[in-house]
Amino acid sequence: MKKWTMLAVGCALTLHLSAQETFPVNGVADKREGCYAFTHATIVKDGQTTLQDATLVIRKGKIVSAAANAAIPRDAVVIDCKGKYIYPSFIDIYSDYGVGSPQRERTGFDFRAPAQLTSNQKGAYGWNQAIRTDVDAGKVFSVDNAKAKSLREAGFGTVLSHQKDGIARGTGLVATLAEDKDNLVILKDKASAHYSFNKGVSSQSYPSSMMGSIALLRQTYLDAQWYKNHPAAEGVNLSLQYWNEQQGLLQIFEANGKWNAVRADRLGDEFGVQYIIKASGDEYQRLKEMKATNATFILPVNFPQAMDVEDPNDARFVSLEDMKHWEMAPAAAGLFEKENVPFCLTSADVKDSKQFLTNLRKAIEYGLSENKAFEALTKTPATLLGIYDKVGSLDAGKLANFIITSGPVFKENTTLYQNWVQGNEYDVKNEGWAGVSGSYTLTVTATGSTPKTYNLVVKGDNAANIINTDTIAARFNYDGKLIKLSFSETKKSRASIRLSGVNNGTIWQGNGVDTAGNAVLWTASFVKAGEEKADSSKRKQPIRLGKVTYPFNGYGWEQLPQQQTLLIKNATVWTNEKDGKLEGADVLVKNGKIAQVGKGLSDAGAVVIDGTGKHLTAGIIDEHSHIAAASINEGAQSVTSEVRIADNLNPDDINIYRQLSGGVTSSHILHGSANTVGGQTQLIKLRWGVNDEELKFKGADPFIKFALGENVKRTTSQNNNRFPDTRMGVEQVLVDAFQRATDYRNALKADGKNARRDLELDALVEIMNSKRFITCHSYVQSEITSTIRVAEKFGFTLNTFTHILEGYKVADKMKAHGANASTFSDWWAYKMEVQDAIAYNAAIMTKVGLNVCINSDDAEMARRLNQEAAKTIKYGGVTEEEALKMVTLNPAKALHVSDKVGSIKAGKDADLVLWSDHPLSIYAKAEKTIVDGTVYFDREKDAQTRVQIAAERNRLINKMLGEKKGGASMAPARPSFNVILSCGDHDHHDGLITIDTGDDE
Structure with a gap:
């Protein structure tokens, strides 16, 4: 044994000598060939072929043969592997091995600091330094022996490595983990192109939001397509040149999250690209959506630790969602396998590579098959990378990349003895090699x-x-x-x-x-x-796991609710139509629509709901909301009409459920007010549990957010260097934007095929063509008037002035212009430009003849918009029916969907609320909230759900306590935070942060 070890080391140094002849040798050249025969082993050639008592022969770093009766060369060093197993070394398809991380300090976008508005990258590159297509992993790669050692000890022999920085990250290379010269370990120098939604260390202000990152990628795809045929007009743009060169490579997108995976795939579909998606570990919570991407996923095996919840004061701040994820995360890969979603496995997110095999074995314990785990670490990544002819199995001609183990590699008590890479021996743990038991x-x-x-x-x-x-x-x-x-x-x-x-x-x-x-x-x-030690991973009791719910929290559904035929009997029905308020009336709902309104209605197939003593209204519509979005403001530039709220909807936001409990059925999700021309908005229906696409209000006209005043000119910032600084500047930004849009529209008409697409200007042209409509953040009468003049100069109408707290001063001008008003009931004096706000504003504008809405602009206020509307009865004396319309029919009109929602009329969508009392009363509770004929909130079911949440929390807390008693390493109890976004938040990291378990306990 000792003699063999010395020989192995001596020969291994010479395996690649022929490739090294161009490099000077400081000493005497040794031309011996490294030839080895590993005999009497169990050889797992690939996922389908296992050979018993077989021999593996290697020479010059490559496999000569792997067979039960393989001939042993006379010059081979023979290693007896009786009782041992030999597998192909693993392949990690998501690594930064050998390329390092950028050292520049990120300053990012800070609303309170001077902004870096342009790129500071030297050279003929594009305008945004988060597009790092110039990064070539092959040019920065260097063998890192320490990191290679840790990866080899986890069983890896080959990695795909790239620099994890930027939105477009350049190219990745395939390298082995041999301790050799850099050029000798590289198998493929340009193997892949990489992308993410994270701009990395870029200190440039744009993008500052999720939707900004998506817009930048969309625009770059368009710019690169244009650059192929118009390089003279662009000059030299190396960013676009490299981008185009990289499109033929494997395309890998670091999504890191279930909804980001959906966003990335949707982006790829738009431009005909099928990404391989790097996951984060929560994607199992939306497997239907993951499967629909048709993508191969790269799954980490980095599982959350149990939290120390022994102190009940700590435990109460830990969300049920976090505890459920702790319990279910190890099952993720097994669930992917069950749904036939293809995947590779990576060690990328595991802090200590020594934990990789431990975690992988846990994943197998939780349902992942050993065969699938093996393929996900060998054949699948090798095939994707186009290197299956070199690695991934133990076939003749391939590199001698293999591991030697004491038994089946995924069994808990198996020892990994050695990892051979390109024919070089690397000891991992030689103790027990001889099988001394x-x-x-x-x-x-x-x-x-x-x-x-x-x-x-x-x-x-x-x-x-x-x-x-x-x-x-x-x-x-x-x-x-x-x-x-x-x-x-x-x-x-x-x-x-x-x-x-x-x-x-x-x-x-x-x-x-x-x-x-x-x-x-x-x-x-x-x-x-000796007798083989029992594998402690074989538990006597089956693993008990919770259930995946939609969304993945206590209030989620195991199965989404379905449309029903409903008959609501004997209620007070507020129709918002000419019939007014009907006492003791019935409403029949079929196929998601209101079928009939009247008395004495019947339907044998209907679920009957007793409305006696209760009130039925149309669902509340919030014209101005910021819930259900990953980011709200792209505030880095004055005009960002290219960004879209629709690109970053968050259907898991607990505020959807909470607002359903307050009778809200539709919300208009607006971009914030950080810039003059903000992003495109999205009208949604509060279909709790569906995905982001199914949230959208189908068929609704598209809108966009504009803003005026202090938020735009950034009065509160002493270091603002972004134009404009004054209200006069805001007006000029608008004029300039629409003049550019006019020129762009003319260019499209003249020669659309050769005009360069500009997503920012596309949206403004839609406005001028009456295909997109404006909701404008506004306060002061002077700028309201000046903005109307700009709109009329360029031939478009400002559809809605939102906030509009000085609207009572210019209501006649707004009416003449054709604008709607969406305001607060009684907000004033919270900043300089609202000093003149009055609570009578809504009533005055109504009496002038404007269509007036009461909006929330606040996740909490939206739960009681019926009460906000009721205030207009006190402040201005509007009628009860007029007040109710301010949160139902009027916003439906403002949003151009009054033909579908806003009143109770046959043929309209069945968006309804059954109230316990008069809907404008502070005592009124929404007992049932119905969207498209589906009951998404039921107060009785909510009470039952709270009991179930308490029981499930208790079960999971006790399970975590059991982990602690068992001696497991514990993480500190971590509060769960919820970021509540509003108009003035300037990126997706800002906003009101609250400790929010989402469990309403």
């Missing part, structure tokens, strides 16, 4: 004395017993070469026999001293093998 006859002979015989039972590399009349624990150590053994002859004896020696196969021998200090010689003869 078993029974031996130990003979100890002192000079001139009669030999003494003992029964020696070795249990492993560090455990043994002496068995005679008593069983005596011995101190034993075997490091793969030397044996150390000491023991007492009786349990009461303090003196020890101390022995040292070597392993010569079935005979061990050496010297030592007896209990009297006399020199002795000893031998140990093998009798029989």
Whole structure:
């Protein structure tokens, strides 16, 4: 054994000499070929082929043969692998090995600091430094022996490596983990192109939001397509040149999250690109959507730790969602396999690579098959990378990348002995290589004395017993070469026999001293093998897991609710139509629509809801909301009409459910007010549990957000360097934007095929063509008037002025212009430009003849918009029906959907609320909230759900406490935060942050 080890090291140094001949050698060149034969092994060639008692032969770093009867070359170093397993080394398709991380400090976009508005990258590159297509991993790669060692110890022999920085990250390379010259380990220098939604260390202000990152990628695709045919007009743009060159490579997108995976795939579909998607671990929560991407996923095996929730004051701040994810995360890969969603596995997110195999074995325990795990680390990544002819299986001609283990690689007690990469031997753990467990006859002979015989039972590399009349624990150590053994002859004896020696196969021998200090010689003869230690991963009790719900929190559905035929009987029906308020009336709902309104209605197939003593209204519509979005403001530039709220909807936002409990059925999700021309808005229906696409209000006209005043000119910032600084500047930004849009529209009309697409200007042209409509953040009468003049100059109408707290001063001008008003009921004096706000504003504008809405602009206020509307009765004396219309029919009109929602009329969408009391009363509770004929909120079911949440929380807390009692490493209890976004938030990291378990406990 010792002789073989020395030979292996000596030969391994020369395997690639022929490739190194162009490099100078500081010494004497050694031209020996490295040839090895690994005999009597169980060889797992690939996922379908396992050979028993077989031989693997390698030469010059490549596999010669792997077969049961393989011929052994005369010059081969023969290694007996009896009882051992040989597998192909693993492939990690998502690594930054050898390329490092950028060292520039990120300052990012800070509303309170001067903005970096342009790129500071030197050279003929594009305008945004988060587009890093110039990064070529092959040019920055360098072998990192320390990191290579840690990856080899986890079983890896090959990696796809790229620099993890930027939105477009340049190219990745495939390299082995051999400790060789950089050029000798690279298998493919341009293997892949990489993307993300994270701009990385770029200090440039744009983008500052999720939707900005998506818009930048969309625009770059368009710019690159244009650049192919118009380089002269662009000049030299290396960013676009490299982008185009990289489109033929494997396209990998770091999404890191279930909804980001959907967003990335949707982006790829728009431009005909199928990404491989790097996941984060929560994607199992939306497997239907993951499967629909048709993507191959890269799944990490980085599972959350159990939290220390022993202190009940800590436990109460931990969300049920976080606890559910802790329990279910190890099952993710198994669930992907069950749904036939293709995937590879990566060690990328595991902090300590030593945990990779441990975590992978846990994933197998939780449902992932061993065969699928093996393929996800070998054939699947190798095939994707186009290197299956080189690595990924143990076939002749491929690189000699393989691991040697004590048993099946995914069993808990299996030891990984060695990892061979390109024919080079790297020890991982040689202890136990010889398989020393078993029974031996130990003979100890002192000079001139009669030999003494003992029964020696070795249990492993560090455990043994002496068995005679008593069983005596011995101190034993075997490091793969030397044996150390000491023991007492009786349990009461303090003196020890101390022995040292070597392993010569079935005979061990050496010297030592007896209990009297006399020199002795000893031998140990093998009798029989020891019994294999039971795999502790085989649990007696099946693993109990919670259920995936939609959304993945306590209020989620195991199965989404379905449309029903509903008959609401004997309610007070507020129609918002000419019939007014009907007492003791019935409403029949079929196929998601209102079928009939009247008295004495019947339907044999309907679910009957007793409305006696209750009130039925159309669902509340919030014209101005910021819920259900990952980001709200792209505030880095004055005009960002290219960004879209629709690109970053968050259907898991608990505020959807909470607002359903307040009778809201539709919300207009607006961009914020950080810039003059903000982003495109999205009208949604509050269909709790559906995905982001199914949230959208189908068929609704598209809108966009404009803003005026302090938020735009950034009065509160002493370091603002972004134009404009004044209200006059805001007006000029508008004029300039629409003049550019006019020129762009003319260019499209003149020669659309050769005009360069501009997503920012596309949206403004839609406005001028009456295909997109404006909702404008506004306060002060002077700028309201000036903005109307700008609109009329360019031939468009400002559809809605929102906030509009000085609207009572210019209501006649707004009416003449054709604008709607969406305002607060009684907000004033919260900043300078609202000093003149009055609570009578809504009533005054109504009496002038404007269509007036009451909006929330606030996640909490939206839960009681019926009460906000009721305030207009006190402040201005509007009628009850007029007040109710301000949160139902009027916003429907403003949003151009009054033909579908806003009143109770046959043929309209069945968006309804059944109230316990008068809908404008502070005592009114929404008992049932119905969207498209589907009951999405039921107060009785909500009460039952709260009981279930408490029970499930208790179960998971006790399970975490059990982990602590079992000695598991625990993480501190971590509060769960919810970012509540509003108009003035300037990126998706800002906003009101609250500790929010989402469980309403």
